[in-house]
Amino acid sequence: xxxxxxxxxDTNKGAWSKQEDQKLIDYIQKHGxxxxxxxxxxxxxxxxxxxxxxxWINYLRPDLKRGNxxxxxxxxxxxxxxxxxNRWSLIAGRLPGRTxxxxxxxxxxxxxxxxxxxxxxxNNHRLNQNLPRSQTPDASGSTSSSSLKTNVTPADKxxxxxxxxxxxFDAENVSGDIPDxxxxxxxxxLDLTISVPSSSLTKVEEEEQNPYASKVAxxxxxxxxxxxxxxx
DNA sequence: AAGTATAACAACCGCCCCTAT
DNA sequence: TATAGGGGCGGTTGTTATACT
Numbered sequence: 001x002x003x004x005x006x007x008x009x010d011t012n013k014g015a016w017s018k019q020e021d022q023k024l025i026d027y028i029q030k031h032g033x034x035x036x037x038x039x040x041x042x043x044x045x046x047x048x049x050x051x052x053x054x055x056w057i058n059y060l061r062p063d064l065k066r067g068n069x070x071x072x073x074x075x076x077x078x079x080x081x082x083x084x085x086n087r088w089s090l091i092a093g094r095l096p097g098r099t100x101x102x103x104x105x106x107x108x109x110x111x112x113x114x115x116x117x118x119x120x121x122x123n124n125h126r127l128n129q130n131l132p133r134s135q136t137p138d139a140s141g142s143t144s145s146s147s148l149k150t151n152v153t154p155a156d157k158x159x160x161x162x163x164x165x166x167x168x169f170d171a172e173n174v175s176g177d178i179p180d181x182x183x184x185x186x187x188x189x190l191d192l193t194i195s196v197p198s199s200s201l202t203k204v205e206e207e208e209q210n211p212y213a214s215k216v217a218x219x220x221x222x223x224x225x226x227x228x229x230x231x232x
Numbered sequence: 233a234a235g236t237a238t239a240a241c242a243a244c245c246g247c248c249c250c251t252a253t
Numbered sequence: 254t255a256t257a258g259g260g261g262c263g264g265t266t267g268t269t270a271t272a273c274t
Contacts, residue, residue, distance in 0.1 A: 015242075015268085037259065053260075054243070089262060100262075101242080109240055 012046045016055055020045060024052055025060055058099045065097025069106055077103060078111060082125040 012020075027043035033056065035042075036049035045052060058064075069077070073095055080091040088100035088107075095103065115122040 013244075035259090048244090050260085051244075057261095058242080086263065104263075105241060113239095 011040075011048045011051070013051075016059075020047065021055070021060060024056060028056060028060075054101075058101045061099075063097055064099065069098075069110075073098070074111060074114075077107060078115070078125075081107065081111075081122075 023043050023045055027039065027045075031042070036053045038049070039045075039052050040047045040049055043052070047055075076094060077091060080094060084090050086104075088104040092098050092100040092103045112122040115125070120127055
């Protein structure tokens with residue numbers, strides 16, 4: 001049996017106060033990230049280490065963008081979701097200043113509905129069969145504010161990590177024949193050419209410039225599809 | 233103006249993976 | 254090789270804000 005990450009009796013839960021935020025910021029600025037389990041005590045916080053990590057990653061990090069998502073960010077999320085499924089950390093890694101939690105929330109509250117309105121199943125990015133095309137608003141893209149183009153129709157597979165979303169699939173299928181694409185889809189020019197971020201930097205340099213992005217790059221490199229390339 | 237429904241955001245929980253021993 | 258622990262991720266829940274009746 002794994003022991004809990006912290007003694008819950010002695011930890012605060014719920015919203016963070018300004019004082020707690022400041023303590024965490026001060027500590028990390030002084031000592032850097034890491035050692036989340038021991039950080040709370042060292043920083044004088046009555047919080048679980050995981051809670052500290054989440055607070056820092058999602059809200060206190062200095063390089064966070066916050067604010068509304070731009071249209072191109074929306075499009076990118078949709079495209080990446082079609083490609084990667086619910087791998088929010090990987091998706092967020094392609095959106096500078098955005099966090100996985102933010103992307104996940106935005107998907108669930110905005111984009112999922114948006115796709116449904118367009119007659120697209122947000123789970124597999126296929127055009128909904130029981131929704132006649134004529135009834136799919138913006139199916140032609142004429143009035144959509146977004147240049148949404150979702151031609152990715154990976155096979156219907158359920159996966160543990162990505163729910164009923166398709167697994168990462170072969171890049172060949174992105175540009176090549178996709179037998180499952182329903183006829184009559186909107187102009188589905190989904191450019192999913194992905195390349196690993198430039199590795200001209202050494203690993204150390206890379207992490208110094210953007211530790212989060214490089215972490216994601218590592219994750220992507222280790223993704224199950226050997227043909228998956230990430231675009232910059 | 234009050235009550236209710238819905239949306240959006242923040243945070244927690246539990247599981248999994250990786251690494252050190 | 255097996256195992257324990259730390260860290261990370263995705264799913265889910267809770268809370269607050271806003272819209273609607």
